[in-house]
Amino acid sequence: KKKLIIDVDTGVDDAQAIMVALAAPNVEILGITCCFGNTPLENALKNTLRVLKVCNRLDIPVYRGCSEPLLAKKRQAGDYHGKDGLGEVPDPDAPGLELVQKKKAVNAMIKTVNQNPGEVSLVATAPLTNLAVAVQLDPSFPKKLKALYIMGGNTDSRGNTTVCGEFNFVADPEAAYIVLDRYNCPTYIAPWEFSCSNSLPWSFCEQWLCQNTEKAAFMKKISSLSMKKAQSPEYQKEITEGKGFNSCDTYAMAAAIEDAFITESDEVAVTVELAGTYTRGMMVVDYMELLKKKHKAILMKNVDLEKLKTLFMNSLK
Ligand code: BDR
Numbered sequence: 326k327k328k329l330i331i332d333v334d335t336g337v338d339d340a341q342a343i344m345v346a347l348a349a350p351n352v353e354i355l356g357i358t359c360c361f362g363n364t365p366l367e368n369a370l371k372n373t374l375r376v377l378k379v380c381n382r383l384d385i386p387v388y389r390g391c392s393e394p395l396l397a398k399k400r401q402a403g404d405y406h407g408k409d410g411l412g413e414v415p416d417p418d419a420p421g422l423e424l425v426q427k428k429k430a431v432n433a434m435i436k437t438v439n440q441n442p443g444e445v446s447l448v449a450t451a452p453l454t455n456l457a458v459a460v461q462l463d464p465s466f467p468k469k470l471k472a473l474y475i476m477g478g479n480t481d482s483r484g485n486t487t488v489c490g491e492f493n494f495v496a497d498p499e500a501a502y503i504v505l506d507r508y509n510c511p512t513y514i515a516p517w518e519f520s521c522s523n524s525l526p527w528s529f530c531e532q533w534l535c536q537n538t539e540k541a542a543f544m545k546k547i548s549s550l551s552m553k554k555a556q557s558p559e560y561q562k563e564i565t566e567g568k569g570f571n572s573c574d575t576y577a578m579a580a581a582i583e584d585a586f587i588t589e590s591d592e593v594a595v596t597v598e599l600a601g602t603y604t605r606g607m608m609v610v611d612y613m614e615l616l617k618k619k620h621k622a623i624l625m626k627n628v629d630l631e632k633l634k635t636l637f638m639n640s641l642k
Pocket of ligand 1: 336338341363405450452476485491493517532573574
């Protein structure tokens with residue numbers, strides 16, 4: 326089985342990614358570490374526990390990570406995921422935060438990877454703060470990972486948070502910089518524009534959500550607000566040019582689960598702009614190899630969307 330640690334800021338697409346992983350028979354989730362991001366850390370923890378409860382997997386340890394960026398001013402997340410980060414459909418019987426592990430996320434990451442050197446992949450769908458702290462605490466951590474899968478960054482100057490910055494990188498540019506600089510394990514990145522041009526057709530989303538299961542009912546509820554927003558003319562123009570629903574975090578997850586998911590990619594060194602007036606937090610892609618960085622990341626360009634659809638369908642069965 327593929328051993329995964331998942332680092333999330335559970336909003337709606339993180340929830341979708343977690344459920345895809347939970348349903349995959351070839352995956353063992355060793356822990357879920359939470360970070361601030363789409364919503365404050367406490368919500369991310371609560372939302373993660375809600376997802377695990379619906380899937381009957383509260384046995385998976387959930388860890389508290391960073392609640393603030395390393396250096397950047399904390400940003401108020403947008404309203405795409407709703408005020409609670411999970412579509413504003415509260416569950417009165419939601420599990421309480423006493424279920425969160427005492428051990429902190431970064432320590433848990435390091436310990437788990439040290440216990441399984443070379444075997445664990447890390448899927449990161451939040452600002453990269455926890456990962457940056459992990460490498461500061463244990464510089465040998467990245468080389469003991471099997472691979473790192475990141476949703477974040479952008480390859481053009483098309484942002485979703487600032488003019489040219491993607492949310493996860495803009496939320497903590499220094500953390501993204503540290504991770505791209507020091508994680509020398511195989512690194513796969515699902516950048517923002519890539520996820521936009523590989524969105525899931527609306528007709529598929531209907532099929533996916535109309536399955537007659539408790540998980541589908543939950544998913545339908547939590548996704549409704551963000552899907553409505555995604556269908557509004559404003560978001561369609563900005564996000565997917567009207568083609569469908571962009572569940573960005575699930576691309577990083579699918580790449581970790583399915584070996585042949587990525588069908589076209591660029592292998593190139595990347596870093597993050599830390600200073601620009603308009604460009605702080607933007608991913609810098611060194612196509613001309615001017616930075617002379619040895620380590621290259623694999624930027625997803627095209628994927629087998631049918632494989633993703635199958636993972637999505639199975640996640641609600
Ligand atoms: C990222 O920000 C959030 O909206 C998503 O969860 C994803 O991780 C996209 O920029």
